[in-house]
Amino acid sequence: MENNEIQTPDCLVENGETYDMVYERPHTLTGTRMHYCPGCGHSTAHKILAEVIEELGIQGDVVGIAPVGCSVFAYDYLNFDMQEAAHGRATAVATGVKRVLPDKYVFTYQGDGDLAAIGTAETIHCVNRGENIMIIFINNGVYGMTSGQMAPTSLAGMKTTTSPYGRDTKTMGHPIKVSELIAPLPGAFYVTRQAVHNAPAVRKTKKAITNGFKYQKLNKGISFIEIISNCPSNWKMTPLQTVEFLDNEMAKYYPLGDIKVPSAEDLK
């Protein structure tokens, strides 16, 4: 049987020299080797999430909801209590959890097919009720797990296995901007769009997820964090090319940055 556990050494020994560990994997990750493709944004997003939970010291108070999609196994990697929802239903499941455990930190982690296609009704009504949860929305413009079909967020002209001649917006609809769609709802407290394709983007995403957890204590509604994520396998690119595509194409249609931020008054 394959050993799927990653071993963490206590110290590094190189050329007879012993070096102390100055950084290690957060304990909120299980150590199970992730199944994500090289260059995929999911693993980075998982790690950021795990780091924030460790830094905030809230491992014992977190309940996460995993979706159906590439991150369906998220609970194998994240070392805290989690529920696996049916496709698109994560925000309904999260509502059920949060309503009976109002003191816990509850979040969903969903892809674009899950959140913006099959789960649109659940997403919009969860936001509209202003549930005190955080929604992490991974947008890579494609169905990853089923290997590259068109998503509601696929860019115009984007070639996928179900839009082999490119997405024709006349017959296949337009890429949907979920963050802009839900931001005007009074139940949306904090809406931001970030990415994980370079170091500054990772830092900003980490800040956004930290905010998302902190805001839950205010009981003022949804924190919605969209993360534009690279998908080398289904964009048919090298990891490096996906970084360029993200900056040049994805971020042009889905501009990175805050969409709705709480005012100083809101944060009281």
Place this chain on the structure above:
Amino acid sequence: MEQTEDIRLMKGNEAMAEASIQAGADAYFGYPITPQSEVLEYLAREMPGRGGVVLQAESEVASINMVYGAAGAGARVWTSSSSPGFSLMQEGISYIAAAQLPCLLVNVNRGGPGLGTIQPSQGDYFQAVKGGGHGDYHLIVLAPNSVQEMADFVFLGFELADKYRNPVLMLSDGAIGQMMEKVVFHKRELKRIPKPWATTGKTPDRERSIITSLFIQPEKMEAVNLLLNKKYEEICKNEVRYEEIMTEDAEVLLVAYGLSARISHKTVQLAREKGIKAGLLRPITLYPFPYERLNKLADQVKCMMTLELNAGQMVEDVKLAVNGKVPVGHYGRQGGIIPSPEEVEENFEKFFKSVS
């Protein structure tokens, strides 16, 4: 003297809503649909003041998944709907059964298929006992025949759900849900058992809790299937419930559940007045089904007939139970029509004369 009984005149739907509060339900998630909207209305009025969560979801799809989340978090939780709405919940019910989440579900059956009618029906028998959603699973199915039982089975349903970590379905119908009868609420001691598997936050003293129905490796999936099968065997061994009326000397037998059993009770009396030795077996649990008892009765009676408000669904289980020992027939009305005991008696006679 301390009052231990609380007697009220209520609709079946209201009675189960009240019972759920008394049974310590932590949460109810629902969506309006005739003929069971009184449940959500009653709870919206009563629950906030008496503790507990009540939430009107955007759809039955959402409400069943809210039930999943709350049950996974360890809460005593339930939902109710009627046929078209209950169909929408089937996906979630399959996940709940697979993830072994205890909860109470209620289907106040109306006529179908499709949008159908808002009048009573038993057309959802197959959906209730043979699956409904995808995959190999079973619900424990309780069939009340009175307002009193709609209340009582809420308590029983929560207890069985917790005991077996299995969803329990109360399959009622539009008539019992809507009609008013006397209902007695006894003071009860609430049975609650610990749920260490629930997602309440990972504390240092335990491994993380994962609620899932995904087992992608065939060996792991089959292990879960076998575990479920074993549980269903236990349920079949321990939880078969039925009621017998005038079966001691019966020569012909009616088999009916819920509303049909009430009509059949009167039918048996009418037949007896004519000198026909008729009896009635009323399954109270539709899953597990009283196969053994019916097989035994087949050694005693000349024939059996089901009365169902459908085209003949439970009759298949009666045939399975009887295994060819005696002829088994079916009489039914559909579309929300409720036959009179006289109509049933006439057809019962016609049937057993045709086979004797």
